[in-house]
Amino acid sequence: MYRGGSGSxxxxxxxxxxxIRKHPKLxxxxxxxxxxxxxxxxxxxxxxxxAMLNSFIRPSKLAQGARKEIYPxxxxxxxxxxxxxxxxxxxGYNVAPHKYNRPGCVEGRLVGGNMSIMSISYGTPYExxxxxxxxxxxxxxxxxxxxxxxxxxxxxxxxxxxxxxAIVVGRFRNIKDSEDDWGSVDIYELxxxxxxxxxxxxxxxxxxxxxLPNFALYMGKxxxxxxxxxxxxxxxx
Numbered sequence: 565m566y567r568g569g570s571g572s573x574x575x576x577x578x579x580x581x582x583x584i585r586k587h588p589k590l591x592x593x594x595x596x597x598x599x600x601x602x603x604x605x606x607x608x609x610x611x612x613x614x615a616m617l618n619s620f621i622r623p624s625k626l627a628q629g630a631r632k633e634i635y636p637x638x639x640x641x642x643x644x645x646x647x648x649x650x651x652x653x654x655x656g657y658n659v660a661p662h663k664y665n666r667p668g669c670v671e672g673r674l675v676g677g678n679m680s681i682m683s684i685s686y687g688t689p690y691e692x693x694x695x696x697x698x699x700x701x702x703x704x705x706x707x708x709x710x711x712x713x714x715x716x717x718x719x720x721x722x723x724x725x726x727x728x729x730a731i732v733v734g735r736f737r738n739i740k741d742s743e744d745d746w747g748s749v750d751i752y753e754l755x756x757x758x759x760x761x762x763x764x765x766x767x768x769x770x771x772x773x774x775x776l777p778n779f780a781l782y783m784g785k786x787x788x789x790x791x792x793x794x795x796x797x798x799x800x801x
Contacts, residue, residue: 572599573684584609592616592650592780594773595705598677602685602692605675605784613677613701613772614646614780635777642777649780656787656799657779659770664756668765669790671801672729674783676701678773679715686718694724699789701781702755703734703773709746709754712739716758725758730765730789732798734773765789767796 576599585607591600592612604611620643621635635641648654675698676682685691694700700719704712719725736751746754752768759766767789772779781798788799 570596572596572681573690576603576690579603581607590650592646594703594778595678596681598681599685599690601677601783602675602682603690605673606690606693608784610782610784612646612649612780613783614649615642615778616646619643619776619778620646642779645777645780649782654780654782654800656797657770659767659796659798661793661795662752662768664752664760664766664768665791665796666760666762666764666766667791667793668730669788670699670729670765671786671788672697672699674699674701674732674781674785674787676732677703677783679704679712679719680707683715683718686722692724694727696727696729698728699730699732699787700724700728701732701734701770701772701783703736704739704751705735705737705774706740708740709749709751712736712751713754716755720758725762728764730767730791731759731762732770732789733759733766733768734770735775735778737773737775765791765796767791767798770798 588609592614593616594613601611601613621640679702682692733755739751771777772781782800786801788801790797
């Protein structure tokens with residue numbers, strides 16, 4: 565797919581889920597594509613949460629110093645990650661320590677995606693299904709703190725947070741608070757208020773989702789999540 569955007573939920577009525585089960589095709593995307601990633605997860609078909617073509621930077625522009633603050637070596641690691649995921653080369657990631665991490669080591673099936681897109685499906689046949697083998701990945705962009713709080717409340721009140729084995733927190737970018745009076749509380753502290761008492765591993769600051777670099781994740785695939793004081797890791801099994 566070239567880009568995300570909006571409107572994927574409008575198209576699900578045209579999907580033949582039996583054909584996806586019988587003849588699964590590789591799907592790669594993120595953001596609005598979360599709708600399809602979740603449908604694939606519900607069908608136990610693997611997919612890839614990763615950047616699409618419009619996120620990539622031309623090598624000629626990199627050579628001229630474009631995005632040097634993100635790619636100091638002049639290599640588009642986002643594009644390479646998407647490519648490597650398509651060829652099954654991603655083995656896992658190491659993630660830096662974060663003050664809101666919660667320690668532990670578990671194995672399960674990675675599911676999830678963009679929170680606002682997931683919320684569209686609640687109460688429909690296409691709602692993301694989680695169980696006690698699920699490891700939930702979440703990310704978001706451009707929403708307010710109050711809105712993100714509502715998304716987390718939905719996850720909690722629907723029982724999803726209490727079911728999953730672990731949580732991986734990706735990028736939360738451009739979270740607006742100009743109209744939401746949260747004082748010094750940032751988005752990661754808000755998420756921690758929902759996750760710190762769950763008694764499960766929680767891994768913050770996985771560099772996946774909106775923003776660069778955007779590293780690819782295999783959704784619906786079995787993974788091992790390890791979190792300690794020295795950081796964390798995601799290993800695809």
